[in-house]
Amino acid sequence: MEHLNQILMPFIKVIHVISGVFWVGTIAFLTVVLEPHYRKQGRNILRNQMTSILPVMGPFLLIATLLSIISGAVMISILGYSWLTTLNGQIIIIGAVAAIVAFIVGDIWVRIERNKLRDYGGYLATQTLEGNPPGVEDSNKVKRLEDRLWFLGRLNFAILLVALTSMTIAQYL
Numbered sequence: 001m002e003h004l005n006q007i008l009m010p011f012i013k014v015i016h017v018i019s020g021v022f023w024v025g026t027i028a029f030l031t032v033v034l035e036p037h038y039r040k041q042g043r044n045i046l047r048n049q050m051t052s053i054l055p056v057m058g059p060f061l062l063i064a065t066l067l068s069i070i071s072g073a074v075m076i077s078i079l080g081y082s083w084l085t086t087l088n089g090q091i092i093i094i095g096a097v098a099a100i101v102a103f104i105v106g107d108i109w110v111r112i113e114r115n116k117l118r119d120y121g122g123y124l125a126t127q128t129l130e131g132n133p134p135g136v137e138d139s140n141k142v143k144r145l146e147d148r149l150w151f152l153g154r155l156n157f158a159i160l161l162v163a164l165t166s167m168t169i170a171q172y173l
């Protein structure tokens, strides 16, 4: 078993690091490059571009996220209980908890808020068809929902940086 784990571990780590790079890299690109670039061009452009890219990017991001979490969990089970009590193990666990919190914020919470925004957009479209175009109050609500989404995106990135930092420095502590 010990011998098998020594062969398995590098393979799992490669899957873990590649999927982690994809996960954090995508969020970094989105938060640091894409969003500010489209934001400068106006709220409508930002909304249209993001609405077009998210459905394409979403499934790849979800697969990378799940691969990273599952491979991490497999490595923890191989490294065992005595590893968990070392400083290296505890720093990795801090990183793992941060990554899982980032998943909850960046995937689950963002999804809930995005659905709220989509439903409200649908409601406004129906109201408009019935001859009641959106007023200032409605636009402000859409703005608030969108701003919350962007805040969650940045929060997600910040938590991911904590996860990545813990994972990379753990072996030197």
Ligand code: HEM
Pocket (backbone or CB within 6 Å): 016, 017, 020, 021, 023, 024, 068, 069, 070, 071, 072, 073, 075, 076, 079, 088, 092, 095, 096, 097, 099, 100, 160, 163, 164, 167, 168, 171
């Ligand atoms: C943001 C997502 C993540 C990224 C970018 C990431 C990145 C990394 C990197 C680069 C390493 C290699 C460190 C080294 O060998 O010096 C590593 C190792 C590790 N990660 Fe992660 N990780 C992430 C999430 C997770 C999660 C969610 C778990 C657990 C469920 C986890 C568990 C582990 C374990 C157990 C190791 C191996 C430690 C060792 O060999 O001593 N990681 N991770």
